[in-house]
Amino acid sequence: MGRIHNFGAGPAAIPVEVLEQAKTELLDYNGTGMSIMETSHRAAAFDVVMKSAQAGVKKLLGLGEDYEVLFLQGGANMQFAMIPMNLLNGGTADYIDTGVWSNKAIKEAKLFGNVNVIFDGKDVCGYSRVPNAGELNFTEGAAYIHITSNNTIYGTEFFDFPATKTPLIVDMSSDIFSRKMDFSKFDMIYAGAQKNAGPSGLTIVVIKKSLIENVDNSKIPTMLQYKSHIEKESLLNTPPTFAIYLLDLVCKWLEKQGGLEGIEKKNIEKAEKLYATIDNSDGYYRCPVEKESRSRMNVVFRLKDEELEKKFIAEATSSGMAGLKGHRSTGGIRASIYNATTIDGINALCEFMAEFKSANG
Ligand SMILES: *Cc1c(COP(=O)(O)O)cnc(C)c1O
Numbered sequence: 434m435g436r437i438h439n440f441g442a443g444p445a446a447i448p449v450e451v452l453e454q455a456k457t458e459l460l461d462y463n464g465t466g467m468s469i470m471e472t473s474h475r476a477a478a479f480d481v482v483m484k485s486a487q488a489g490v491k492k493l494l495g496l497g498e499d500y501e502v503l504f505l506q507g508g509a510n511m512q513f514a515m516i517p518m519n520l521l522n523g524g525t526a527d528y529i530d531t532g533v534w535s536n537k538a539i540k541e542a543k544l545f546g547n548v549n550v551i552f553d554g555k556d557v558c559g560y561s562r563v564p565n566a567g568e569l570n571f572t573e574g575a576a577y578i579h580i581t582s583n584n585t586i587y588g589t590e591f592f593d594f595p596a597t598k599t600p601l602i603v604d605m606s607s608d609i610f611s612r613k614m615d616f617s618k619f620d621m622i623y624a625g626a627q628k629n630a631g632p633s634g635l636t637i638v639v640i641k642k643s644l645i646e647n648v649d650n651s652k653i654p655t656m657l658q659y660k661s662h663i664e665k666e667s668l669l670n671t672p673p674t675f676a677i678y679l680l681d682l683v684c685k686w687l688e689k690q691g692g693l694e695g696i697e698k699k700n701i702e703k704a705e706k707l708y709a710t711i712d713n714s715d716g717y718y719r720c721p722v723e724k725e726s727r728s729r730m731n732v733v734f735r736l737k738d739e740e741l742e743k744k745f746i747a748e749a750t751s752s753g754m755a756g757l758k759g760h761r762s763t764g765g766i767r768a769s770i771y772n773a774t775t776i777d778g779i780n781a782l783c784e785f786m787a788e789f790k791s792a793n794g
Pocket residue numbers: 443507508509510511534581583584585604605606607624625626628
């Protein structure tokens with residue numbers, strides 16, 4: 434069939450089973466005689482998909498009636514602005530800076546109030562780890578704390594979230610649905626779907642109703658209010674219907690993998706295998722991330738020099754492995770191993786790494 438191993442950071446691999454089902458249903462969705470893409474967002478057929486996707490997200494995260502699931506557009510980047518626009522209002526928010534995406538969120542928040550950067554990962558450690566709980570001094574009375582749970586570019590991930598009474602808002606763009614935890618400790622979770630939940634064009638926002646109870650919406654454009662999207666159940670304007678349909682299929686696929694508990698086991702196995710290959714290479718491959726912070730989603734590593742890295746990427750590509758080039762800001766190699774990446778893909782990469790090392794030692 435010509436499918437390759439896709440290690441791209443995003444848009445990223447989607448489970449083959451999901452693509453197969455979408456293919457089967459593309460011309461005639463469920464007896465409607467048309468694709469779900471060609472169906473009105475107000476039609477009964479789409480309503481079923483919408484409700485199923487919202488329920489699917491809530492079920493996976495184990496959240497109840499006190500949360501709303503919104504399907505928005507504009508990507509995680511739009512949330513960087515929408516969050517402070519709705520919640521800051523001249524007050525102070527705490528931001529943890531663990532990389533490029535946190536930085537962009539901070540930049541937008543400064544337009545709407547005071548930002549207290551309570552961890553400057555660049556200064557402290559060159560973004561080689563996330564903070565320990567003990568390092569953080571929260572601002573008394575802050576409107577919220579903003580965290581990037583997985584740093585897609587630097588390959589670090591939070592495994593221990595701060596315990597505080599201040600509302601926690603988390604950008605989970607690159608590790609949503611990758612592991613089980615108590616998601617009720619978060620007041621808001623958001624994610625661009627294109628890494629671990631489906632195609633681009635859809636932003637998943639899970640928000641605790643109490644978080645937006647006291648927002649003054651009088652100066653916020655309608656499309657940028659959480660309240661108006663909640664009231665219209667994500668149908669304030671035409672939503673990205675096909676992306677929502679694919680997300681629904683991804684949620685169902687995840688349930689078949691044993692839910693988040695099941696997928697987490699596989700993700701741990703995949704990440705451990707790849708990190709072991711790096712760590713057992715006698716320094717041929719080097720991971721710049723401190724062990725406790727190593728991401729299970731984006732595995733970054735370096736070779737001796739840039740020339741060798743270029744050769745590695747070129748040869749990997751011709752061996753059927755795509756998307757291994759590190760982010761343009763950091764260089765190096767990055768293997769993004771989201772939920773849809775199979776253990777076969779990891780085995781292929783690890784074998785390739787061993788062969789490349791013996792041939793270019
Ligand atoms: C990719 C990414 C983003 C940007 O997402 P868009 O949907 O393109 O706006 C933000 N945060 C994190 C952690 C990401 O990985």
